[in-house]
Amino acid sequence: MTDEETNKQHFEELCAGYVLDALEPDEREEFEKLLDSASEEERKLYQRMRSAANQIAFSIEETEAPEVVRERILSQVRNGSGGNDKESISSIPQEEEEADGFDRATLAIAASFALLLVTLSLVFYSFNLSFEISSQEEVIQEQQATISELQNEIEQKEELLSILESREVDLILMSGMEANPNGYGKVIWDAESNRALLQVSNLPAVPSDKDYQLWIIKNNKPVSAGVFAVNDPAKDSFFKIEEMDGPEQSADAFAITMEPKGGMPQPTGDMYLMGNRINN
Structure with a gap:
């Protein structure tokens, strides 16, 4: 792997962590410095990743933690009496429904995170493919220029031989x-x-x-x-x-x-x- 490819991969890894707010302070500072001097293609990659992360973040609603549900149920059981047993017992299905709602929210978060990973993978693939196409186009242009130069030299040599004859x-x-x-x-x-x-x-x-x-x-x-x-x-x-x-x-x-x-x-x-x- 060339230095250019290594630097590009390092930028992509830090970029994914940055938009997910998963970097350590020193890594976050390093990425922000890299972003200041990033190329146009790298800035486009960052914008696409940030947009994907924001869309997923907006689709997730805050949900009550499962520990709160557990403590509420145990409190009702410990403090319950004959006069309020009915109330306590009748409230348990409601708490179970809240727990079920939390499970559904957890599944939604997991699905959203999986979607984010797929989106970031597609962004990486698109970025790498664009880079490879650009590199191949430059190689083709250089080869075409070399071919044109060789053709001109051949024509000049043929003209010289014709005159010398x-x-x-x-x-x-x-x-x-x-x-x-x-x-x-x-x-x-x-x-x-x-x-x-x-x-x-x-x-x-x-x-x-x-x-x-x-x-x-x-x-x-x-x-x-x-x-x-x-x-x-x-x-x-x-x-x-x-x-x-x-x-x-x-x-x-x-x-x-x-x-x-x-x-x-x-x-x-x-x-x-x-x-x-x-x-x-």
């Missing part, structure tokens, strides 16, 4: 600039079909309001080739270059800058990578 492939190496001297990258270009892939390494993750932007440079004029984001700097990242305007021969160099989200018409941010094309 071409008869004419250009490789442009990109080196880190002052903003990120340890970074490097490659542009793999199929000149025949004008398809290209970008591979980058050691680029820092981008802030949520920023993007990396790839530029194709010809005659010192940059033209945007699209934006991309890096989420895991420790892994090599591949990106298909979608915006390839003009033939490969029109490119003199490639550069990567960090720009506001969505990119800019012209570079405005720091340059992270740059590489010159070597003419064959």
